[in-house]
Amino acid sequence: MSDQIETIAVIGVGVMGSGIAQIAAQSGHITYLYDAKAGAAEQAKAKLAVTFQKLVEKNKISTEQAQAANDNLLIAEQLEDLKNCDLIVEAIIERLDIKQSLMKQLEEIVPEKTILASNTSSLSITAIAANCQHPERVVGYHFFNPVPLMKVVEVIQGLKTDPRIVDTLNELSRTFGHRPVVAKDTPGFIINHAGRAYGTEALKILNENVSDISEIDRILRDGVGFRMGPFELMDLTGLDVSHPVMESIYHQYYEEARYRPNPLTKQMLDAKQLGRKVGQGFYNYTTGSKTGEQPAQIVERLEQYPSVWIGADFPSDHQQITDYLTSQNIKLDTSTVPQTDSLCLLACYGEDTTQAAQRFKVNPEQTVAIDMLYGIQKHRTLMPSLATKNDYIQAAHSIFNLDSAVVSVIAESIGFVAQRVLAMVINLGCDIAQQNIASVDDINAAVRLGLGYPFGPIEWGDHIGSKKILLTLERMTTLTHDPRYRPSPWLQRRVALNLPLTFNKKL
CATH class of the missing domain: 1.10.1040.50 (N-(1-d-carboxylethyl)-l-norvaline Dehydrogenase; domain 2)
Structure with a gap:
C-alpha cells in the first residue's frame, strides 16, 4: 500500500468530483480528471481554471498558487492513463453494480499499492469491494458539497480495509485542510x-x-x-x-x-x-426568495396580570423563571398550593401540559407549560393544556413578550418541540457512540462541520444537561410506548454514574 500520496485520480467530474479534484490540485498533488462522458474532463478543468481565477480575485490564493493548481490538473483520456496513481477516488453514480464493476476494471490496470476509494454517501464499502481481488485496499472517502468549503471528510473502513490506508487518508485529508472522521461501514456512516x-x-x-x-x-x-x-x-x-x-x-x-x-x-x-x-416545497420560492413563512405572534402589554405560581422539575429552571418574572414586575404566588386565580406555569420535560398539571396537582384550566431546555434568553415556547382558559394563555404570552423576545405557543405535545428534537439528536449521537461506529470526538466534529449544528450531539447533551435529556426520553417512551424514544444505554449509564456523556473509558 502507498503510504505517501503524490498522484491522485478522480473518476466522475460532476460537482463532487470537481470539488475533490480542486482541493487535491491546490494541495500540490498531481490530479488526473477522468469521466466516461466525452469532453466532460476537459470542461471540468476549464471550470476549475475559472474557479482558481475567482479565488485570486478574492485574495484567497495568489496568482502563482492558481497557476500551480492548474498545472497539477491533467486529463485522462482512458482508464489506463491512471495506472501510476497512488490514489483513485470514484465519484460516479450511486449504484452498487456500477461501482463494483469500476473497481474490478481498475484492479486490472493499477498496481497493488494503489488505493481505491469511493465517495459514496450511502452504499456499503464492504459491498463495493466484495468482488475485488484485493478488497483490503478499498476504502470509503466521503466528502460533502461544496467540497472546498465543507471541511470534513468521512474515512470509512470496510470489513476488509487495511487500517494503514485509513491512516494514510487521514493524513492526506489534513493536507487538504479537511478534518478526517473515521467511521465503521454502517448505513449512513456518521453524518447522514x-x-x-x-x-x-x-x-x-x-x-x-x-x-x-x-x-x-x-x-x-x-x-x-x-x-x-x-x-x-x-x-x-x-x-x-x-x-x-x-x-x-x-x-x-x-x-x-x-x-x-x-x-x-x-x-x-x-x-x-x-x-x-x-419553486415550491414547504415554503414557496417562485419569486426567488422564501415566502409563506408566518410571522411570530405578539401579545401587547395587559392592564393587569395574574400572579404566577411556578412548578419546575429542576431548581435552576425555577430560579431562571423567577428572575425573569421579578425583572418584569410580575407578582409571584409562592404558596404551596396555587391560588384559585393564579397562572400556573410549569417547566416540565417529556410530557404534555395535561400530564404535568396532574403531576403537580394544579388546575389545568389555569395552567401553561414552558420549555426551559434551551433557556429563555432569545425565544420562549409555551404550551397550554386542552382545558387552559384563553385569559391565562393570553396572560402567559404577554408576560413573555414583555422584553420583546419572540414567543411560540404550540398545541399540546409530549415533550414540546425543542425537547423532542434535541432529545432525539443527542440520543442518536449517543447510540452511534454505543455502536462504536466512530469515536466521540469524531462524532461531535462530524456533526458540527458536516451538518452545521452549534454543538456535536454528545457534547450538546453535556451542554444542556444529560439528566434533562434522559428524563425527556424516559417520559416520552412511557407515555407513547413508541420505541423510537427509548434512551441509549450510553446515555443511561453516564447519567446514572453522574459522568459526562463525552466520558469514554478505553479498555
Whole structure:
C-alpha cells in the first residue's frame, strides 16, 4: 500500500468530483480528471481554471498558487492513463453494480499499492469491494458539497480495509485542510446517520398538528440555534435527495423505529413539490426568495396580570423563571398550593401540559407549560393544556413578550418541540457512540462541520444537561410506548454514574 500520496485520480467530474479534484490540485498533488462522458474532463478543468481565477480575485490564493493548481490538473483520456496513481477516488453514480464493476476494471490496470476509494454517501464499502481481488485496499472517502468549503471528510473502513490506508487518508485529508472522521461501514456512516433525527422528528411533530411549519422552524432556528429550521433545510436539500436517504437508512437498519420516515415527504415527492429547485416545497420560492413563512405572534402589554405560581422539575429552571418574572414586575404566588386565580406555569420535560398539571396537582384550566431546555434568553415556547382558559394563555404570552423576545405557543405535545428534537439528536449521537461506529470526538466534529449544528450531539447533551435529556426520553417512551424514544444505554449509564456523556473509558 502507498503510504505517501503524490498522484491522485478522480473518476466522475460532476460537482463532487470537481470539488475533490480542486482541493487535491491546490494541495500540490498531481490530479488526473477522468469521466466516461466525452469532453466532460476537459470542461471540468476549464471550470476549475475559472474557479482558481475567482479565488485570486478574492485574495484567497495568489496568482502563482492558481497557476500551480492548474498545472497539477491533467486529463485522462482512458482508464489506463491512471495506472501510476497512488490514489483513485470514484465519484460516479450511486449504484452498487456500477461501482463494483469500476473497481474490478481498475484492479486490472493499477498496481497493488494503489488505493481505491469511493465517495459514496450511502452504499456499503464492504459491498463495493466484495468482488475485488484485493478488497483490503478499498476504502470509503466521503466528502460533502461544496467540497472546498465543507471541511470534513468521512474515512470509512470496510470489513476488509487495511487500517494503514485509513491512516494514510487521514493524513492526506489534513493536507487538504479537511478534518478526517473515521467511521465503521454502517448505513449512513456518521453524518447522514446522525442527521436522521432532526428532520424526521420535526415531520412527526408537524404530523401530530403540534404546530405549523413556520413555528417549528422558528423554535429550532431562533430558539435552539440550528442554522436553518428543518423544513427550510429540506427545501434547500430537495426532497428528491432527502426522502430517499430517510427511506434508505430506515430500511438498511431493518425498520428501526428511530429512523422512521414520514408519509408527508413521500406525498410531496410524488407531487414534485421538492423545494427551492422547483419553486415550491414547504415554503414557496417562485419569486426567488422564501415566502409563506408566518410571522411570530405578539401579545401587547395587559392592564393587569395574574400572579404566577411556578412548578419546575429542576431548581435552576425555577430560579431562571423567577428572575425573569421579578425583572418584569410580575407578582409571584409562592404558596404551596396555587391560588384559585393564579397562572400556573410549569417547566416540565417529556410530557404534555395535561400530564404535568396532574403531576403537580394544579388546575389545568389555569395552567401553561414552558420549555426551559434551551433557556429563555432569545425565544420562549409555551404550551397550554386542552382545558387552559384563553385569559391565562393570553396572560402567559404577554408576560413573555414583555422584553420583546419572540414567543411560540404550540398545541399540546409530549415533550414540546425543542425537547423532542434535541432529545432525539443527542440520543442518536449517543447510540452511534454505543455502536462504536466512530469515536466521540469524531462524532461531535462530524456533526458540527458536516451538518452545521452549534454543538456535536454528545457534547450538546453535556451542554444542556444529560439528566434533562434522559428524563425527556424516559417520559416520552412511557407515555407513547413508541420505541423510537427509548434512551441509549450510553446515555443511561453516564447519567446514572453522574459522568459526562463525552466520558469514554478505553479498555
